[in-house]
Amino acid sequence: MNPTVTINPATEDVIERHTKLTNFELSEAIENCHKAYLDWRQESLESRAEVIGKIGKSLMKHKDDLAALMTKEMGKLLSQSHEEVELCAGICEYTAENGPAELADEDRDIDDETRGIITYSPIGVIYGIQPWNYPTYQVIRYSIANLMAGNGVLLKHASNVTGSGKLLQKIYEDAGLPKHLFRTLVISHEQSDTIISNERVRGVTLTGSSEAGRMIAQKAGKVLKKTVLELGSNDAYIVLADADIEAAVDVCVNGRVYNNGETCIAAKRFIVVEDIYDDFRDAYVKAMSVLTTGDPTSDEFDMGPMARKDLRDDLHKQVLDSVAKGAEILCGGEMPDGKGYFYPSTVLGNVLPGQPAYDDELFGPVASLIKAKDAEDAMRIANDSRFGLGGGILTTDTDKAIELARDHFDTGMVFINRFGLAVPNMPFGGVKDSGYGREHGGFGVKEFVNIKSLLIQK
Incomplete structure (x- = not known):
């Protein structure tokens, strides 16, 4: 299988060649993420939030290396790469502080004989297909919300920012996130389709073009999996x-x-x-x-x-x-x-x-x-x-x-x-050909959860 090659857009020099996963390695990665999720879902909201907060600190610890790599891989100004990492650390901080309250059980009075409880339960492995223009932010935006919700997370990053995706996995694990719970996958488009259909994967999120959104929504819809799509625009x-x-x-x-x-x-x-x-x-x-x-x-x-x-x-x-x-x-x-x-x-x-x-x-x-x-x-x-x-x-x-x-x-x-x-505390997303679903502001943590009704006789 041909390697994924990253190229510096300012110089046109090759940065690195990344070996793609074999089909067996990909299947193993999905299964390992599912197993890690089964343990992670049992962690308390407060325990998850603590790890999310540590990921924010780990991002700042690696800020210089991550910013330099983003600039090298996709050409954004170095100062703006630093700003991106700082925003992502802020998203982690906001999620750690507010996630437990957003996902806490809610009591509802039904009648004199019945009470209700609404719970927000994790559903499993969430697959994210992300673009290159904000190599860290695009990943943080969906992964942190889903980790807070108790899900496992797989990432297919754009090929030209493969190094950034790999470094983010290291940063997450250095912060104490359980191994396999977040995994960057270096794969082909054909392999990506097999992930969408894999029974261990329960939801798919894409940031990309409207055309890509239609294709992913169709593939996920055929296997009755929810999608969140953040697509293009001409604002x-x-x-x-x-x-x-x-x-x-x-x-x-x-x-x-x-x-x-x-x-x-x-x-x-x-x-x-x-x-x-x-x-x-x-x-x-x-x-x-x-x-x-x-x-x-x-x-x-x-x-x-x-x-x-x-x-x-x-x-x-x-x-x-x-x-x-x-x-x-x-x-x-x-x-x-x-x-x-x-x-x-x-x-x-x-x-x-x-x-x-x-x-x-x-x-x-x-x-x-x-x-x-x-x-x-x-x-x-x-x-x-x-x-x-x-x-x-x-x-x-x-x-x-x-x-x-x-x-x-x-x-x-x-x-x-x-x-x-x-902005971390305001919802992000669009309508029409710009997609559907919302991230940030407490909305993203509830996109891929089972909103479960419990009805109890008093």
């Missing part, structure tokens, strides 16, 4: 007439290029009301045009490379297709020469329906500018999408923004006068 950020343009530009630039623009919940479509469109466009293009790309381990640059050559090629094709259908390049948009999978910060104007820049997800540092007549028209355009993960509103009227977000924005998350990043 719209609405800039209203009363917005502080300077502040709005700052939010919209960072929202587009953070993590090299490779974020499912990044700001991607910028819908600006016509009263301020020209002023915002000029300021935004100016700010985007001066951003620099280069060595992600250096503090001198604003962005590193894209994670893989094929991803950069796909993004550039989307830009060219959009231009062929009427969009105009306001800055960037040229494929650079030289080593590394770099792509310039790019702004497209005259973005209209039928163009990839309007309809699809552009997973890289390319922004789509769209003019709206007014706030109502801007919201119409924002919701004119098959996606529904996140979105944003830029305005000085916060109360109005809250009303628009609550009553009209058809997404799972809305960010007002800021760009989107995960």
